[in-house]
Amino acid sequence: MTSSPVHPFDLLAIDGLLTDEERAIRDTVRAVGDRELRPHVAEWFEQGAIPARDLARRLGKTGVLGMHLTGYGCAGTSAVSYGLACLELEAVDSGLRSLVSVQGSLAMYAIWKYGSEEQKQEWLPGMAAGEKIGCFGLTEPDAGSDPGSMRTTARRDGSDWVLNGTKMWITNGSVADIAVVWARTDEGVRGFLVPAGTPGFTAPEIKRKLSLRASVTSELVLDDVRLPADAQLPQARGLSGPLGCLNEARFGIVFGAIGAARDCLETAIAYARDRTVFARSLASYQLTQAKLADMALELGKGMLLALHLGRLKDAGHLAPEQVSVGKLNNVREAIDIARQCRTILGANGVTLEYPVLRHANNLESVLTYEGTSEVHTLVIGKALTGEGAFR
Ligand code: TGC
Numbered sequence: 001m002t003s004s005p006v007h008p009f010d011l012l013a014i015d016g017l018l019t020d021e022e023r024a025i026r027d028t029v030r031a032v033g034d035r036e037l038r039p040h041v042a043e044w045f046e047q048g049a050i051p052a053r054d055l056a057r058r059l060g061k062t063g064v065l066g067m068h069l070t071g072y073g074c075a076g077t078s079a080v081s082y083g084l085a086c087l088e089l090e091a092v093d094s095g096l097r098s099l100v101s102v103q104g105s106l107a108m109y110a111i112w113k114y115g116s117e118e119q120k121q122e123w124l125p126g127m128a129a130g131e132k133i134g135c136f137g138l139t140e141p142d143a144g145s146d147p148g149s150m151r152t153t154a155r156r157d158g159s160d161w162v163l164n165g166t167k168m169w170i171t172n173g174s175v176a177d178i179a180v181v182w183a184r185t186d187e188g189v190r191g192f193l194v195p196a197g198t199p200g201f202t203a204p205e206i207k208r209k210l211s212l213r214a215s216v217t218s219e220l221v222l223d224d225v226r227l228p229a230d231a232q233l234p235q236a237r238g239l240s241g242p243l244g245c246l247n248e249a250r251f252g253i254v255f256g257a258i259g260a261a262r263d264c265l266e267t268a269i270a271y272a273r274d275r276t277v278f279a280r281s282l283a284s285y286q287l288t289q290a291k292l293a294d295m296a297l298e299l300g301k302g303m304l305l306a307l308h309l310g311r312l313k314d315a316g317h318l319a320p321e322q323v324s325v326g327k328l329n330n331v332r333e334a335i336d337i338a339r340q341c342r343t344i345l346g347a348n349g350v351t352l353e354y355p356v357l358r359h360a361n362n363l364e365s366v367l368t369y370e371g372t373s374e375v376h377t378l379v380i381g382k383a384l385t386g387e388g389a390f391r
């Protein structure tokens with residue numbers, strides 16, 4: 001006896017938890033993703049190249065760049081709406097969500113939160129429109145999980161600053177018009193705005209990635225880069241400056257990872273219903289149904305967690321360790337779902353004809369950036385015990 005299949009999100013009546021406005025924003029981003037991005041994304045991934053400028057403009061037109069910020073051409077939406085946009089973009093590819101996360105939650109947020117009025121006026125409207133691209137340079141070749149050990153320096157020379165050092169694994173780096181660079185000064189860590197083309201500043205692209213191939217990743221090399229005094233972000237003091245930005249981007253990933261997982265599960269369910277093995281539909285076997293049911297549980301729980309954290313954020317009550325709970329859980333479950341879906345697709349699952357191994361490969365980066373699983377485990381461990389175990 002057969003009946004109409006239910007979408008995994010409908011098992012938990014997720015739609016009923018969203019407002020009309022949230023559903024409308026989600027549907028808009030999903031439609032843009034399906035119409036303008038999904039048809040090209042396998043090719044971008046295969047070639048390891050994206051039309052970044054064109055994409056930024058299209059995403060700017062859709063209104064998702066810095067959408068949760070207010071003023072300066074930003075849409076000023078709720079955190080949940082921003083999360084849902086991340087979810088829909090990452091359902092297409094984590095690389096596209098990364099472009100939006102880095103632009104809106106890292107580069108724009110740093111300027112919006114810590115910048116002077118002149119810096120905000122100069123950069124934010126163009127970045128919201130996608131006319132200007134930003135990147136965020138915190139990680140270094142020898143300082144990833146422990147950004148406090150960064151070696152990049154900024155020293156005073158008269159009223160100027162002179163920056164030296166190397167940043168590594170920087171999303172959007174070689175296509176960026178403006179780099180937010182974090183450096184050590186005599187007074188602690190400070191943030192600087194480094195425009196592309198500043199003498200001594202180069203951003204070579206990192207090639208041969210096996211993950212996040214539909215995303216630009218670069219080194220930032222700073223060789224006696226001289227900046228005027230007003231290039232410093234005046235309100236950022238110490239490591240809490242960059243870490244404050246990370247809370248924003250990690251929040252987007254809590255939702256985004258669910259998008260990648262949803263796309264995998266939808267693909268696997270459709271494939272299992274269509275595929276005949278041993279003279280019956282693959283979906284009709286109990287082993288397949290056990291896999292699908294387990295994945296639907298984790299997907300639904302992850303979505304509920306994301307929405308709960310989103311409601312806390314909109315109420316102004318979201319703590320960094322709660323973001324760690326969401327990032328750790330949802331990325332870990334998403335990568336498990338992607339790998340399990342790959343098994344349902346058999347050999348077809350290893351090709352770019354289907355999105356599942358592309359998502360699984362992307363999620364390897366998502367598991368690592370914005371704080372590795374181990375870092376978020378330790379953040380939660382510290383919250384639970386009061387004991388830091390990072391060092
Ligand atoms: P710790 O001594 O604990 O803290 C130093 C200062 O920072 C404050 N703080 C925070 N502030 C805001 N938000 C947070 N989440 C914060 N966590 C800590 C803290 O209160 C203190 O302030 P103050 O005023 O007392 O100085 O720092 P620690 O050196 O022990 O490090 C803690 C640790 C390991 C959790 C942190 O460093 C960390 O999160 N490491 C992971 C690094 C990371 O996530 N890097 C990501 C780089 S960007 C990126 O990956 C972009 S990917 C592209 C995309 O998003 O798509």
Ligand code: FAD
Pocket residue numbers: 102136137138139141142143144145146168169170171172211212217365368369370371372373374375389390391
């Ligand atoms: P490491 O810090 O060297 O960690 C290696 C391993 O050690 C990990 O498993 C880690 O969890 C573990 N480990 C670390 N500390 C501990 C501990 N105390 N206890 C136990 N285990 C520990 N960075 C930016 O600044 N901007 C960007 O735009 C950006 N984009 C990125 C894009 C991509 C595609 C990737 C892959 C990375 C990007 N990153 C970016 C860098 C990313 O944030 C770092 O890779 C990440 O923070 C981890 O640093 P690491 O790679 O140096 O690993």
